[in-house]
Amino acid sequence: MFGGGANLKLAVSNIIKQYQPALIGVGTTCLSETIGDDVPLILREYILKNHDPEGPAVVSVSTPSYSGTHIDGFHGAIRATVDALAKKENPDAGGINLFPGMLSPADYRHYKEILSDFGARYQMLPDYSQTLDGPMWTEYQKIPAGGTPIKEIVAMGDASGSIELGRVLAKTKSAGKLLADKFAIPCHSIGLPIGIKETDLFFDRISAITGKPMPEKYVQERSRLIDAYADGHKYVFEARAVVYGEEDLVIGMASFLSEIGVVPALCASGGKSGHLKAMLRDVIDDFDAKGITVMEGVDFVEIGEAAKKAHADFFIGNSKGYKIAREMKKPLIRIGFPIHDRMGGARIVHIGYRGAQQLFDCITNTIIQCRQDASPIGYTYM
Amino acid sequence: MSSISILEERQAQIHTKGTAPFNMSCDKKSLAGSVSQRACVFCGSRVVLYPIADALHLIHGPIGCASYTWDIRGSLSSGPELHRMSFSTDLQERDIIFGGEKKLYASLVSLIDKYSPKAAFVYATCIVGLIGDDIDSICRKVAKEKGIPVLPVHSEGFKGTKKDGYKAACDAMANLVGTGAIEGIRPTSINIMGEFNIAGEAWTIREYYERMGLDVVSVFTGDGRVENIKRSHGAALNVVQCSGSMMHLAQHMKAKYGIPFKRVSYFGIEDMSKALYDVAEFFQKDYPEVMEKTQTLVREEVKAIYPILKRYKERLKGKKAAIYVGGAFKAFSMIKALRSLGMDVVLAGSQTGTDEDYQVLREMCDDGTVIVDDANPLELSKYSIEKGVSLFVGGVKERPMAFKLGIGFCDHNHERKLSLAGYSGMLNFAKEVYASVTSPVWQFAPYGKR
Numbered sequence: 001m002f003g004g005g006a007n008l009k010l011a012v013s014n015i016i017k018q019y020q021p022a023l024i025g026v027g028t029t030c031l032s033e034t035i036g037d038d039v040p041l042i043l044r045e046y047i048l049k050n051h052d053p054e055g056p057a058v059v060s061v062s063t064p065s066y067s068g069t070h071i072d073g074f075h076g077a078i079r080a081t082v083d084a085l086a087k088k089e090n091p092d093a094g095g096i097n098l099f100p101g102m103l104s105p106a107d108y109r110h111y112k113e114i115l116s117d118f119g120a121r122y123q124m125l126p127d128y129s130q131t132l133d134g135p136m137w138t139e140y141q142k143i144p145a146g147g148t149p150i151k152e153i154v155a156m157g158d159a160s161g162s163i164e165l166g167r168v169l170a171k172t173k174s175a176g177k178l179l180a181d182k183f184a185i186p187c188h189s190i191g192l193p194i195g196i197k198e199t200d201l202f203f204d205r206i207s208a209i210t211g212k213p214m215p216e217k218y219v220q221e222r223s224r225l226i227d228a229y230a231d232g233h234k235y236v237f238e239a240r241a242v243v244y245g246e247e248d249l250v251i252g253m254a255s256f257l258s259e260i261g262v263v264p265a266l267c268a269s270g271g272k273s274g275h276l277k278a279m280l281r282d283v284i285d286d287f288d289a290k291g292i293t294v295m296e297g298v299d300f301v302e303i304g305e306a307a308k309k310a311h312a313d314f315f316i317g318n319s320k321g322y323k324i325a326r327e328m329k330k331p332l333i334r335i336g337f338p339i340h341d342r343m344g345g346a347r348i349v350h351i352g353y354r355g356a357q358q359l360f361d362c363i364t365n366t367i368i369q370c371r372q373d374a375s376p377i378g379y380t381y382m
Numbered sequence: 383m384s385s386i387s388i389l390e391e392r393q394a395q396i397h398t399k400g401t402a403p404f405n406m407s408c409d410k411k412s413l414a415g416s417v418s419q420r421a422c423v424f425c426g427s428r429v430v431l432y433p434i435a436d437a438l439h440l441i442h443g444p445i446g447c448a449s450y451t452w453d454i455r456g457s458l459s460s461g462p463e464l465h466r467m468s469f470s471t472d473l474q475e476r477d478i479i480f481g482g483e484k485k486l487y488a489s490l491v492s493l494i495d496k497y498s499p500k501a502a503f504v505y506a507t508c509i510v511g512l513i514g515d516d517i518d519s520i521c522r523k524v525a526k527e528k529g530i531p532v533l534p535v536h537s538e539g540f541k542g543t544k545k546d547g548y549k550a551a552c553d554a555m556a557n558l559v560g561t562g563a564i565e566g567i568r569p570t571s572i573n574i575m576g577e578f579n580i581a582g583e584a585w586t587i588r589e590y591y592e593r594m595g596l597d598v599v600s601v602f603t604g605d606g607r608v609e610n611i612k613r614s615h616g617a618a619l620n621v622v623q624c625s626g627s628m629m630h631l632a633q634h635m636k637a638k639y640g641i642p643f644k645r646v647s648y649f650g651i652e653d654m655s656k657a658l659y660d661v662a663e664f665f666q667k668d669y670p671e672v673m674e675k676t677q678t679l680v681r682e683e684v685k686a687i688y689p690i691l692k693r694y695k696e697r698l699k700g701k702k703a704a705i706y707v708g709g710a711f712k713a714f715s716m717i718k719a720l721r722s723l724g725m726d727v728v729l730a731g732s733q734t735g736t737d738e739d740y741q742v743l744r745e746m747c748d749d750g751t752v753i754v755d756d757a758n759p760l761e762l763s764k765y766s767i768e769k770g771v772s773l774f775v776g777g778v779k780e781r782p783m784a785f786k787l788g789i790g791f792c793d794h795n796h797e798r799k800l801s802l803a804g805y806s807g808m809l810n811f812a813k814e815v816y817a818s819v820t821s822p823v824w825q826f827a828p829y830g831k832r
Contacts, residue, residue, distance in 0.1 A: 007414045014389055014415030018760055030444055031508040031540060034478060065444035066509065067475045137786045138828045140386065140763035301467075 004032050005042045012046055016056060019142045022150050025077065026060040033064040057150065059084045069271050071246045074102050075174060078125055082175040085150065086157040088183045093155060095121035096209055097162035097185065099175055101192050101248055102337065105133035105346045110354060117215045118206055123152040123159065125175070133346035157183045161209040165202070166248035167191040167279045168271070191283065192248050193351045194359075195256025196225065198283070202352075221353040228357060229260060232364040237261040239367055242307045244317040245336045247271040247279075247296075249350075253316060253335065255283035256356060262363070263290055265310040272297030300324055314366060331366050335359070386764040392416055395756060397740075400749035406740040408755040412543070417758040419706075419779050420733045424507050425451060426547020427537035429796055430627050431503050431554065433578050434606035435459035438499035440469045442486050442517060443507025448472075455796045456580045459605050464499055473509060483515050490524045490532065500608035501531040503554060511538030531608070533557055544708070545626060545734050552631035555602065555611060559635060562612025570669055571597040572661065573617045573641075575632055576624030577648070579604025580796060583803035587648055590658060590804065594675045596665070602628055615639040619664055621646055621657070626709035626734055647711060648803040649811070650719030651687075655680045683805035691723070694812040699724035701819055703773040704766050706757060706780055707794060710735030710743060716775055716794065717746050723812055728769040731757050759783050773819050788827030790818030 008026070015024060028039055039060045047058060061080035063073040078099060100111050108129035115122040130146025156162075162185055164176035170189030180187040188209075193202035199222075203214050214222075239262045243253050247269045254264040267280055277294040281287040293306055304324035307315070315325040316333045319341045325332035339345030349355040368382045388396060394407035412418035424441075428451040431439065441448040448470030459465065471489050473482050490502060502524070506517050517534045525532040533554040537547050572591060577584045584604030591598055599617040600610035620632045620643035632643040644664065646657035662676040703725045705716045710732040717727045730743060731754030743753055752765045763783050766774060774784040777795030784791035792814050794802065802811045 010413075011415030014391075014413065015417075017389060018387075018415070018417075029508070030446075030478070031512065034509055034512045064475075065446035066473050066478055069445075136788055136827050136829070140760070140767065140783070140787060142386075142760065 003035060004037045005045075008032075008037070008039070008042050009046045012043070012058065013050070021056050021143060023057045023059060023081075025081070026058065027063040027073065027077065028060070030064045030066050033062065057085060069246075071102060071248075071271060075169060075172065079173065079175040079178055081125065081153060082156055083178055083182075085153045086179060086183070087154050088157040089154070090158050093121075093158035094160040095123060095155065095158065096206065097156045097159045097176070097179060098122055098124040099162065099164040099169075100124055100126075101165040101169065102246060103192070103249075103350055104337070104348050105129040106349045107351045107355065110349055110352050114203075114218070114352060115206065117217060118210050118212055120206065120210045120212075123156050124148060125153060125156070157185075159185050161185060161205075162187045163202070163205050163209075164189050165192045167251050167282070168247040168273045168275050171273065171275050191255065191279075192252035193355075194249075194252030195259050195356050196222065196353065197259055198252055198255050199352050199356065218353060221357070225353045225357050225360070228360055232360060233261055235364045235367050236360075238263060239313045239363075240265040240311055242266040242268070242303070242310060242312045242315045242317075242321075244268040244303055244315075244321055247273055247276050249336050250276070251279050251283055252350070254280055256359060257316075257363075258284045260360060260363075264292060265290075265312055266293045266295070266303070266306050268293075268295040268298050268303045268306065270297065270299065304328075313370075314363070316363070331370060333362055333366055386760050388761060388764075389413065389416060392758075392761070395754065396761065397744070397753045399744055399747050399751045399753060404741075404744050406737070406744075406753065406755060408740055409734075409736050410756075412756055416756075417760070418733075418756050419758060419777070420756060421544045421547075422539040423541050423544065423547040423550065424505060424537040424539055426544035426627075427505060427535045427551040427554075428547070429455060429578075430548055430551035431535065431603060432465055433457035433459070433603040434501075434503075434608065434611070435465045436462040436500040436607050437464065438469065438490075438493055438497060438502040439465060439467070439505070440471065440486075440489060440493060440502060441505045441507065442471045442482060442510050442515070443473055443505070444509060445470050445472045447505075447507045455578060456799045457578045457604055457796075458582050458585075459579075460585075461607075464497055467497075469493055478509060478513055481513055481515055482510065483517075483520055486515065486517065486520050487524065490520070491528070494524070494528045494530065499530065501533065501558065503533050503535050505535045505537050507537070508539040511540065531558055531561070543734065548627040549630045552628065552634065555631055556634050558608065558611045559631075560612070560615045560639065562609060562614075564613050564616030567599055567613065567616035568597050569618055570595060570665060570672070571599050571617045572619045572621050573600045573602060573614045574598055574604075575602040575620050575622040575643070576628035577601055577604045577803070578624075578796060580803075581799055581801035583648070583801050583807060586801060586804040586806060590679060591661070593679050594658065594662060595669070595672050596661070602631065615641065617641060619644065619661065621661055623647055623657075623711075624709055625711050645711070647715040649712065649715035649807070651684060651691075651722060651805065651808055652718045653715045654804055654808065655684070687805050687809045690809060691812050694816045695722070695724040697816060697820060701725050701773060702728045702769060702771045703775060704729035704762070704769070704771045704789075706731045706733075706754070706762055706774070706776040708733045708777065710739035712794070713743060714746060717743075719808065719811060720773075720775070720815070723815060725773065725815075727751060728771060729754070729762070729765045731755060731762075763787060773815060788824055788829045790815075790821070790824070792818050 043058045059081050061077045125148045127148045131144045162176040176187035179185045188205045190201045191198045193199040241262050241264050243250050243264045250267050250269050257264045276296050314331045318336045319339045391413050448468040452468035453466050471485050521532040521534045535554045537550045584601045588598050600614035622628050622632045622643050622645050625645045635641045647653040658676050662673040665672045703720050705713050707713050729752045773790045775792045775794050781791050801807045
């Protein structure tokens with residue numbers, strides 16, 4: 001009735017007392033948005049009243065549940081953080097800003113490894129590679145170690161280029177575009193680097209910004225991957241997949257599946273950017289000839305119904321699709337987030353040549369296992 | 383690491399037994415910014431009604447509320463599984479501006495046509511309370527058109543805590559109770575309340591009562607059926623577990639239908655046996671054979687598991703445990719159950735305990751035990767470390783904290799897939815505690831073996 005301002009200020013004050021954070025992020029809910037709380041104003045009032053130069057930075061992002069999906073909140077929070085913190089202080093500093101997309105902690109570690117191997121200076125936001133997949137503690141950690149240091153977010157204003165990953169993200173007012181508008185930092189918008197083609201684009205962009213060629217280690221990884229594609233191509237050829245998840249993940253995965261000969265027969269997402277089909281057409285050769293069904297803004301009931309018509313051999317997506325895969329007695333290859341019914345979701349590498357290698361082995365072996373199990377002979381070689 | 387200090391406003395909700403006069407503050411709104419582990423009103427309603435398997439559960443609100451409570455409980459059904467669907471009106475920005483009533487009506491009609499449920503529950507979320515949708519009148523309209531009960535659940539989040547959600551769920555069910563025929567219900571019939579059939583627990587408990595010669599009219603709400611709820615007023619007694627969630631309905635049924643109730647718990651040998659004896663005692667005057675059967679049952683069941691429990695006890699003796707659960711009543715049972723395994727409870731608390739609950743808890747606890755109300759991860763970890771616990775019994779929100787600190791963890795919340803109720807459940811619990819505490823993996827924890 002009287003607005004949530006007092007509660008929000010009390011919460012911020014208690015969080016400072018208990019956690020002594022360097023930054024507080026505030027997300028809104030449908031409730032606070034609809035009662036008309038001006039959250040940025042409330043926070044400004046708080047900061048003015050409790051003037052403390054040593055106090056935490058406060059970043060707010062509008063995230064009412066009735067507009068968009070979780071991925072909009074994810075990218076919105078990144079953009080809001082960059083908007084609040086990034087500054088142009090040292091134009092000669094250079095470096096790459098990386099906006100990695102919503103992937104696993106292992107993916108984040110791999111991104112950092114790649115950029116380090118290029119000898120590149122970089123800032124990656126977010127970076128939950130350690131906070132969501134870190135060691136045990138000896139004492140309770142109020143704020144777990146890891147994450148992007150604030151000074152690196154500030155330094156994003158000095159970078160010589162940004163790379164943001166996600167073809168749908170490219171169509172939005174992303175953090176990368178914000179930095180381009182604010183500080184004239186060139187923004188390279190490409191797809192999530194899943195599979196050889198999309199990963200090649202990623203390496204090209206890093207080479208373009210750093211002026212350095214692909215490190216030998218990745219040349220080797222890429223070569224071994226192509227060799228593996230040759231070894232396994234027959235098993236997966238024209239297998240039919242149902243791919244679901246965030247739009248950018250679906251696009252990346254569909255691109256990878258297509259390049260190994262799998263037909264992503266049904267591509268479905270809860271997101272509804274309006275771009276999914278066009279983007280899939282960009283990454284899938286002979287898109288129209290393959291009769292691919294694309295669904296935006298759908299739920300698992302709708303995906304399940306469409307999957308039956310798609311004559312799928314396997315599902316690929318998060319663990320939420322298990323029910324429909326089980327109903328159709330088809331294997332589910334777990335990728336993305338969340339994976340609540342298997343160990344090791346945090347350790348799945350989707351990106352880079354290494355990620356493609358793991359995915360290729362996993363998909364091929366799943367198909368081989370289905371054939372092996374279905375065979376009455378019980379071959380020990382397939 | 384800087385040491386963990388307790389917020390001043392929280393200090394009255396933390397008590398160490400034996401150090402000061404007991405004056406626990408509880409049953410109040412969570413302190414903003416204290417990182418309470420409580421869930422919202424809507425979640426409270428949702429977990430209570432969720433196990434009613436042949437009803438349609440439609441969440442009127444944005445998709446997040448539905449997603450958050452989709453298939454969240456391990457509540458099994460012996461038949462229909464409509465409850466495992468989390469239907470939502472998926473309110474969008476334009477619905478917030480122009481109102482969601484039309485969408486609600488259309489959703490209800492199409493879902494009832496498609497799934498033919500025996501009843502429908504319509505959950506009001508925060509936003510619905512704000513934009514002023516008249517869900518009561520939509521429910522009435524659809525009920526009339528479709529000929530099934532369509533019940534609004536007033537679970538708007540801003541109305542309070544999870545506990546208010548329990549009450550809203552009870553209010554919705556109260557509209558069903560009394561609408562069915564009670565012919566043929568024997569006078570030795572009971573309702574099982576506050577038992578959600580996690581991993582089939584309600585089936586275990588029901589079987590005990592049936593072996594005692596009693597009939598069960600309705601289970602609220604494990605493996606629940608609308609028809610059974612409608613005729614539940616024909617039972618002679620309501621046996622209420624998890625009294626936090628169901629007491630309101632039990633009191634309503636006592637006032638309206640004169641059905642007495644008993645509070646019980648099915649966790650641990652002691653409380654399990656007491657529950658059965660209490661119920662048998664209720665029927666003692668007119669049906670003394672019930673007590674005889676109960677004595678035989680308890681004897682047989684205890685005999686079957688006791689030697690195995692004893693072996694676990696030898697291995698667990700003297701280990702320290704922490705308990706943090708939703709309702710305090712469960713904490714009482716946990717203390718007894720852990721003690722029966724030779725363990726010492728050194729930290730105990732609940733999200734929603736009342737004054738009375740904490741008095742009981744204090745009496746049960748040993749000197750030095752820390753008692754907490756509506757605690758948070760900082761407080762729970764602080765005392766777990768200070769007290770040197772090797773086991774934490776809680777809900778999934780406490781699991782990461784426990785594991786990060788190298789503390790064994792036992793999930794005793796509604797997400798679990800392991801039956802912990804009854805005698806067989808006690809055996810599972812002992813096994814689970816044993817695995818949690820004595821696993822060799824803890825030797826590698828940086829903290830060392832606790």
